[in-house]
Structure formats: structure tokens, C-alpha cells
Amino acid sequence: MATVAALWRHPIKGHGREALDTVTLTEGQTMPWDRRWAVAHEMSKADGTEWVPCANFSRGAKTGTLMAISAQVDEASGTVTLTHPDRPDLTFDPEREQDAFLDWVRPLMPADRAQSARLVRVPGRGMTDTDYPSISLINLASNDAMTEAMQQDISPLRWRGNIHLSGLDAWAEFDWVGHTLRIGEVELSVQEPIKRCLATTANPQTGERDADTLATLNNRFGHQDFGIYATVTRSGDIRVGDTVEPV
Missing domain, CATH: 2.40.33.20 (PK beta-barrel domain-like)
Incomplete structure (x- = not known):
């Protein structure tokens, strides 16, 4: 069974x-809070108005180091805590503290890749593949x-x-x-x-x-x-x- x-x-x-x-x-x-936000890179056309394909986002297919991130959501406050073996823990509000996230993730991104530029969210659905x-x-x-x-x-x-x-x-x-x-x-x-x-x-x-x-x-x-x-x-x-x- x-x-x-x-x-x-x-x-x-x-x-x-x-x-x-x-x-x-x-x-x-989608599952609540699953892919609630996505990280648009500097070449992305994603603006948060509609679903767009995964090529518009920073992701593990292009940057393997991202796969080692763990996350924890505090639904009451809307904050997310991220951990990674090579970075200090970060607790932030994705709706209000994007710069804190971008500063945190920047050292994980290869210099020869399009860099992470902004967090986007499409109301009412997760950004699934x-x-x-x-x-x-x-x-x-x-x-x-x-x-x-x-x-x-x-x-x-x-x-x-x-x-x-x-x-x-x-x-x-x-x-x-x-x-x-x-x-x-x-x-x-x-x-x-x-x-x-x-x-x-x-x-x-x-x-x-x-x-x-x-x-x-x-x-x-x-x-x-x-x-x-x-x-x-x-x-x-x-x-x-x-x-x-x-x-």
C-alpha cells in the first residue's frame, strides 16, 4: 500500500x-507557500503579472550551489529563514526586504551567469515549472x-x-x-x-x-x-x- x-x-x-x-x-x-516567490535574473522578463517559464529565474539547473539552501517560513509574520553551508542564516520578509536577500544570495552566484535581480510573485499561484x-x-x-x-x-x-x-x-x-x-x-x-x-x-x-x-x-x-x-x-x-x- x-x-x-x-x-x-x-x-x-x-x-x-x-x-x-x-x-x-x-x-x-499549488501547494500553499510553494514557489510563492521566484528570483528573476537580470535578463528576465518576469514582472509578477503572470506565469512565465523557468528560464526567467535563477535556479539549480544553472547554479548548483543554490540546491544546498534550506528554508523555513513563519506564516504569521510572512518571513522566510534561509540557511546554506557557505552563508550565514538569513531571516527576511520577501515582500519588503528584497535587498537583504539579494545581498545574501550574491556570493552563491557565478560571475559568468545572469545575476539575481528581484523577487517576483504572481498573486494566486506558485511559480511552478x-x-x-x-x-x-x-x-x-x-x-x-x-x-x-x-x-x-x-x-x-x-x-x-x-x-x-x-x-x-x-x-x-x-x-x-x-x-x-x-x-x-x-x-x-x-x-x-x-x-x-x-x-x-x-x-x-x-x-x-x-x-x-x-x-x-x-x-x-x-x-x-x-x-x-x-x-x-x-x-x-x-x-x-x-x-x-x-x-
Whole structure:
């Protein structure tokens, strides 16, 4: 029986993750506080009025060091605390203290990349990689298959998923595409597999690119996909330990 092993949100796209015990999902929306902000670089056209593709933002695919950021949200105050092994902790309000964030992240950005310029937020939705409000799910058994194939520890945090699943066979999640899942009180419509990028080659503890995940996916498993995207079709709560079943 498949169950929820972990829940994660990423308050600032590409800049940290936070573990949760429970979350309330709303029909047609992303996970609350997930990708609430995104970091537009100096060449970006993002202005916060609408969703735009990930190429407009600073992210782990271009800068592996960002993958080592952890985040914690204080929902009452609206502040975010960021930690990184090479930077002092930072607590700031993304709506009012952008300069503090930009000063903090600047040493993590390579000089030959477009530099982070501003935080943007689109009211009413998170800046997911999809042009629709999505929730991402990953199968821990598929992650174990990657660890075995690569003969090195592959942290599931490399995949930046929202919901981690246990109790499945490796790659069984792809059979759910086109189907509806019930998790706790929530129903999700599974849309498509997630095609992966260079962000997954970076270690989420150190930010160093130390694993050729893309070559392993392509050469050993015949695809570049890991995890699945879904949309919320019925609102409710999800908790760690909830069962997961096709409807």
C-alpha cells in the first residue's frame, strides 16, 4: 500500500525547501507557500503579472550551489529563514526586504551567469515549472533504483518534489498518468511525468554537481523523467502517513 512518506514546499523557487507534517490543498491551486516567490535574473522578463517559464529565474539547473539552501517560513509574520553551508542564516520578509536577500544570495552566484535581480510573485499561484498550478509527487522506490544504478547515495531532495511516496514498486508512478489519486481528503489528477534538468545533478547538502542523474535516467532507464505532476481536483488535508490510492 502506498503512503505519504514526506511533504515538502519550496517557498522561493530554486532557493530552499521545507518539510511539513500536514498541508491543506485547494482545488486548482499549488501547494500553499510553494514557489510563492521566484528570483528573476537580470535578463528576465518576469514582472509578477503572470506565469512565465523557468528560464526567467535563477535556479539549480544553472547554479548548483543554490540546491544546498534550506528554508523555513513563519506564516504569521510572512518571513522566510534561509540557511546554506557557505552563508550565514538569513531571516527576511520577501515582500519588503528584497535587498537583504539579494545581498545574501550574491556570493552563491557565478560571475559568468545572469545575476539575481528581484523577487517576483504572481498573486494566486506558485511559480511552478508547469504553466498550470501543479503538485509534484516522487516515488522513493524509483529513487532507490537510481541509488542502486549509480552506486552512490542519491538524496530524494534532488528532485524538489512536494509529496514523497513509499510502498510502491520502482517507476510504478508513471502508470498513474491520466488517472485520479486519493490522498487523505484530497483528490489529484495526474497530468504527466516530470522531465528532469541539471538541477538534479547537484548535491542538496553541498550544492556540488556530483551525480550524473540525467545520463543514468537516459542510459539505464530509457527516459529523462522522474516523478509526476498532478493537479488538485478536490480540496482537503494531506498528512504524512496518509494512504495513496487510485480512484
